[in-house]
Structure formats: C-alpha cells, structure tokens
Amino acid sequence: MKVTPNDPGSAAQLNPTLTRPISGSRGILPPRIARKLPPYAFIAPTVILIVVLMIVPILMVITYSVMDNVVVQPSSQFAGLHNYVQVLTDPDFQAALRNTLVFIVASTAIHLVIGLTFAILLNTPMLGAATKAFFRVIYILPWLFTVAVIAVLWRLLLSPYGVANYLLTSLGLVRSGVDWLASPTTALGAVVVINIWAGYPFFMISLLAGLQAVPSELYEAAKVDGASALQRFWNITLPQLRPIIVSMAVLDLIWTSQQFALIWMTTGGGPLNVTEVLSTFTYKQAFSNYEFSTASASAVIVLFLSMILGYFYVRQQRAQD
C-alpha cells in the first residue's frame, strides 16, 4: 500500500490512533489530543519495559534490603538497616570494595593509555588505507569475543604450564611457572591484565573516530608555527579529544565495576578473596549462601555507587549537547 497525495484515507486506516488530522478525514480522538499523541505512542514500549523491568525491580530490591528472610521464605519481617550494618561490617565486603576500586581504576587508566596509543598509531597518514584496515581488525579482535570465551582462553594462557609462563621464563622474567590466577599475590593483577585485553578496543574505536574529526587545519597551523609532534599532541590532540576521553572513562568505570563473568570464570573471587569484587560478593551472598536479604543490601550499595558514576555520565552527556 503506497501513500499518495490522492489517497489520504489509506494512512488513516493503517493506524487510526496515530493519525494526524487532515482536512477531510475524521479521527476518533479530538484533533488537539491526536496531534500530541504520536511521540508518546512511540516511546510507550520503551517506557513500559523500563518501568516493569527496571524501576519495579529496583524498588523490589530496596524493599528486600530492609526485610528479613526474603525470597526463600514466605514470612519476612521489616528489619530496618540491620542488613546494611551486617554487610558494611563484613570484612569480605570491605575487601570486595577495595578490590573493585583497584580493578576499575587500573583497568580504565590502562584502557585509556592503550586505546589512545593504538588510535594514534591507526590514524597515521604514513600508511595506506589497506594496511591500516588490516591492523584495525586485529586490534578490535579482543572485543569481539564474549567474556566467557576470554575467561577460558586466558585460563589456558596463564596456566602454570601455559604459553605465558613459557615466554616469561624464556625471557628470564620469572624462574619457573607461576599459577597467576591461583596465587594470592598475582591473581588481582592477572584479572586486571585479562580485563585490559578484553576492554581497550571500545576506547580505541571511539578515540579513533574522535581523532578523525579533529580539523587538520589545526595541525597545519601548528606546524607552520614550528610546534613539535609532542606539543601538537598536548595542545591540539588531547584538548580536542577531552570530551570523548571523559565520557569514555566514566562509561568504562561503570562497565568495569559491573564485570562479573570475567572474575567468576577465572578466579571465582579467590584465592583468599583477593579478586572478590562487589558483583561476585553479591552473587555469592544470594545464590551460593541464599542470604537474599544481605545480598539485596549489598546490591543496593552497588546500585548507589553506580548511580554516582551514572550521574557524572549523564551530566557529561548533557554538557556535550
């Protein structure tokens, strides 16, 4: 069915509620309302989904967090802030909070450095388009694997008998095979390395797009003025990329703090809690210990911390508009 100027009725038959009243046709709704309706109808599915599966569950988990014996038992009672006290004074939770902080700050900082370095390398005018496309695909590769695949792959690489240890002993960097993911001194560093490999490409892609948008006149003018490559980087590239870097960094902090599968499948939070993060702690409380009340309190704390990051992200996004 094609809508032509001679055939105003056909559009109305398609979806009468969305019809914009036009002369000669009559809508079911009064024209004043019908005119205002379309945007609300268009966002309705999204709003319904977000209310039912985002707003309601958040209210549920907040309710759970101030109750006792939730989910698994029928008789739950109001418990005030008892669950919060219990969680916040739990040394395992405090360790998880510290580890999460180390994990997200280290990951994000190194993602930025590697992402920016690779983006600058890939943006060079010295190489042909085909060469750059080839390297770009390889550089994006880690991002195309699911976390479960990345976890099992790095367990193979980092095994005491794996290739990572072979390379490091051949180079004389370690004396004999280290069980990187099972040793308390190395496990947190090892999961950070895995997460770095898994996560830098998103930074790189965004920064590459940003680099390509920097007007080349800026560089030419600076060159005429005799600015060195380093000066051009500090005074042109970085300031131009600043908005992207800030949004990406906040987004990465948020995503990394949500990381669950990577740690769950490599160390499970062990050994001795050294890689326990807030997500694995919360998950264990709920689905290993069936302590849904304290798990909910922990989940609400995680939500609160994420919302602080989310606030900065929203503010940054709006500042750019």
Place this chain on the structure above:
Amino acid sequence: MPNMRKQQKRLLAKGGLLLALTAGAAFAGLPALWMLSTSFKANGEVFQLPPRLITPGFSFDAYTQILTDPTKLRYFLNSYIVALSVTALTLGAAILAAYAFSRYEFRLKSTVNIVIVGVQAVPPIALVIPYFGLMVGLGVYNTYAGLILTHMVFTLPYAIIMMTAYFNTLPRELDEAAKVDGANPWTALWRIIVPISGPGIVAVGLYTFMISWNEYLFALTLMQTNEMRTVPIGILLMMGEHAYQWNQMMAMSILGSIPVLVLFLIFQRHFISGLASGAVKS
C-alpha cells in the same frame, strides 16, 4: 643532501611505526591465534613445550565432538533464538523511541532522556535478585521470554541513543514532505525514514546481537535446566567437567565467536561509525 636525509628520516619513522603496530597486533592477536591453534590439537598436546602452532596431532576432532553433541548444539540453538529475538524487538522499540526523540518536542522528553542515559549505569547484579523473584512470580523463569525481556532492558537504552543520533543526521524535510502529502507519522517513519536508515539499523542491530549473544549473568541465573542454557554458560559448564578438554573448550569458543566475528567483518564500516556517533554525541 638535505633531501636525502629527510627521506631517510621518513623511512625510519615509517619503520618505527610498523614495529609499534606489529607489537600492538601481537598483544591483541596472539591470544586469539592460540585459541585457534589449540582447537586443532589433540588434548594431550595442549601443554607441550616448546609451544607449537601446528602439532602432529592436528585434526578437526574437537569440532566434530562439539557438533555431534546434542547438548552443545542445543546451547547454540538457544543462543540464536534469544539473540535474534532480542535484536528484532530492540530494533522495533528503538526505532519508534528514537523517532520521537529526533523529531518531536514533548513534555517529559528530557526526563525520559535522562532515564534512558541513566539506566545504562544500573548494574545487572543489582537487578538479578529481584528478577529471580519476578520471573518466578510471572511464570517466565527458565523460559526464552524471560531472558529476552531482561536482555532488552540492557540493549534498548544505547540502541535508542545510537538510533537517535542516526535519525538526527537525516534531513527533516523528508518526513515533513511526506506529512504534507498526507502521510501520518507512523507511515512517514516506516515508509520514508526506515528505508534510508540501513547503516544505522545495521549498527544498532549488530550491537544488540552482540550484547545478547554475550550476556552471562542473567543467562546463568534465570535459565535453570540444561536444555535452556546459552553458549557462554555452556562454556562455563565445560570448565566444570572433571577433566579439562582444552581443545574442545577452544573449539566451542571459536564456534561461539563465529556469529559475532562474521557479522562484524561484513558490517564493520557501518558498525564503527554508528557506535562512535552514539558515543561521541548523543
């Protein structure tokens, strides 16, 4: 001659650049190459030293074992059903919402916009406990419907942001002209705007498919029985088996990565620009 020196310097810079690019490529690519290599080995050869990319036991056995195991094939079927449904439904909802954001001013617009940007910061772990209760309560625990809906909560916000950025690049005159000609907004969207939005739709679709195909926490928690498990959980279950079949785990990883790899290689141009436009300015 100064000209020669300049040329030498250029050559040196180019050599250094290629060296740096290759070092980066080794970091990025060698682990993936090792995964591929291991999937063709006999399991006894996996930890042989010195490590070799191609061993005497080279075979497709690991792949044959995965592809003839009905349990594992079921994981793939489940992943496809969930990811394709999530992609189709997310695209539908995102196109509608993005059209409203791109073309209309309405009350609550900025509130809804803030919520959509903000919900991206909501950690899945905070929702998994109420989801568990909610899904059991609604009778969709351990069903495709339950998992598909929860995935959409996490694919839809960024899909809307990307799609809105794409619609904003299309001239308003197009749909205005259609409306002058008597088309209602619904028709203008689906007959005029959507047919010329191929690149944006591809980018959003691929992004959505990837998120859903890779999702782990809800697939682990909201699917209970083995015949409802998805590929990432299948890989976890293989790690739980008593003897590690590394070659099979790597073959499963390769097979589980193929859909995303293929889609990405075909559509990478659309994808990179679409993703960046959403991230840079939304």
